[in-house]
Amino acid sequence: MNMTPTDRQILDDLTADDEAACARLRARLAEQADRDGLLDLSYRTTDSPIGPLLLAATPAGLVRVAFERENHDAVLAELASAISPRILRSPRGVDDVARQLDEYFAGHRRIFEVPVDLQLSKGFRRAVLEHLREIPYGATESYTVVAEAAGNPRALRAAGSACATNPIPLVVPCHRVVRRDGTYGQYRGGPEAKHALLTMEAAR
Amino acid sequence: MQPFEEIVVEHGPMVRRVCRALLGPVDTDDAWSETFLAALRAYPDLRPGSNVRGWLVTIAHHKAIDQIRARARGPEPAADLSDRPPDGAPGPEPADTELHGALAALPFKQRGAVVYRYLADLPYAEVGALLECSEAAARRNAADGIARLRRHYEKEPR
Numbered sequence: 001m002n003m004t005p006t007d008r009q010i011l012d013d014l015t016a017d018d019e020a021a022c023a024r025l026r027a028r029l030a031e032q033a034d035r036d037g038l039l040d041l042s043y044r045t046t047d048s049p050i051g052p053l054l055l056a057a058t059p060a061g062l063v064r065v066a067f068e069r070e071n072h073d074a075v076l077a078e079l080a081s082a083i084s085p086r087i088l089r090s091p092r093g094v095d096d097v098a099r100q101l102d103e104y105f106a107g108h109r110r111i112f113e114v115p116v117d118l119q120l121s122k123g124f125r126r127a128v129l130e131h132l133r134e135i136p137y138g139a140t141e142s143y144t145v146v147a148e149a150a151g152n153p154r155a156l157r158a159a160g161s162a163c164a165t166n167p168i169p170l171v172v173p174c175h176r177v178v179r180r181d182g183t184y185g186q187y188r189g190g191p192e193a194k195h196a197l198l199t200m201e202a203a204r
Numbered sequence: 205m206q207p208f209e210e211i212v213v214e215h216g217p218m219v220r221r222v223c224r225a226l227l228g229p230v231d232t233d234d235a236w237s238e239t240f241l242a243a244l245r246a247y248p249d250l251r252p253g254s255n256v257r258g259w260l261v262t263i264a265h266h267k268a269i270d271q272i273r274a275r276a277r278g279p280e281p282a283a284d285l286s287d288r289p290p291d292g293a294p295g296p297e298p299a300d301t302e303l304h305g306a307l308a309a310l311p312f313k314q315r316g317a318v319v320y321r322y323l324a325d326l327p328y329a330e331v332g333a334l335l336e337c338s339e340a341a342a343r344r345n346a347a348d349g350i351a352r353l354r355r356h357y358e359k360e361p362r
Binding site: 004006007009010011013014015018021022025026028029032033036038041043076077079080081084085086087088089 | 207
């Protein structure tokens with residue numbers, strides 16, 4: 001069909017979108033999906049002194065914290081295949097985390113009080129993460145001590161990789177694990193971020 | 205598989221235009237929400253490589269038909285989804301613009317053909333499948349629908 005100027009006017013008028021209406025509909029969809037048990041993963045981003053963080057939660061709790069260098073879009077795609085593609089931007093289970101992280105970086109919080117979902121870690125790695133949650137603010141532990149506490153003193157390398165692949169950094173404080181010689185070891189957020197966190201915690 | 209949020213961001217505005225043009229402003233939000241809730245429910249089973257746009261428009265089409273039938277079950281006589289002029293059947297809601305008013309006054313098949321071809325950008329073969337008519341009939345319905353809207357515009361310039 002050949003389009004006349006009037007036709008173009010007609011189509012332009014019919015395709016004029018209301019950004020605000022679409023945003024409101026998306027927010028309402030997330031609420032309805034959660035109510036109907038269809039929201040397998042909710043997420044948001046939040047700013048922090050160590051860069052933007054992606055926070056993702058299942059109905060059971062916080063399941064992933066990702067640094068900018070991990071590429072948030074890539075992380076969401078991984079979550080879609082590892083857990084479920086039913087993912088929506090939503091405050092459920094992540095707004096509380098964002099608020100507590102703000103308090104942590106402002107020096108007003110030492111313990112995170114949010115449910116966590118460790119389903120992305122299995123077996124020994126998971127035992128390591130469960131132990132990490134007991135290392136207090138401002139303290140550090142060596143990989144040797146962590147391996148021992150998680151039930152296998154000889155699994156040094158495995159303890160190291162459990163820390164390096166911790167799906168919930170910050171809230172599960174893998175940054176508090178350092179080498180016995182005092183150097184930092186691997187960190188998902190990069191060595192600068194680990195250094196910044198340990199310096200911040202030591203100062204308070 | 206893409207996170208569903210990306211699907212909503214990419215196709216949400218198009219589905220809203222489709223719902224609004226099919227149903228009028230009053231039922232737009234409900235039809236949009238029902239479409240995306242149904243899509244979210246079925247999403248993990250969607251085959252890789254599927255045409256997401258066509259899939260969503262098909263869901264929206266069925267939700268719109270449900271709405272129109274529900275309206276017709278009210279005090280009004282049975283819904284008329286045929287080619288005949290509307291005669292007050294699939295009761296258009298009060299439209300929020302002149303153009304949407306003119307669109308609502310079109311017979312359902314013309315309205316559907318205009319909406320699915322031009323707002324949803326579906327090929328005529330898919331438009332025909334949705335409206336249960338041939339590709340050629342879909343093409344004719346879209347052309348007739350646009351011609352009526354054009355007359356309306358030329359009569360009442362904005």
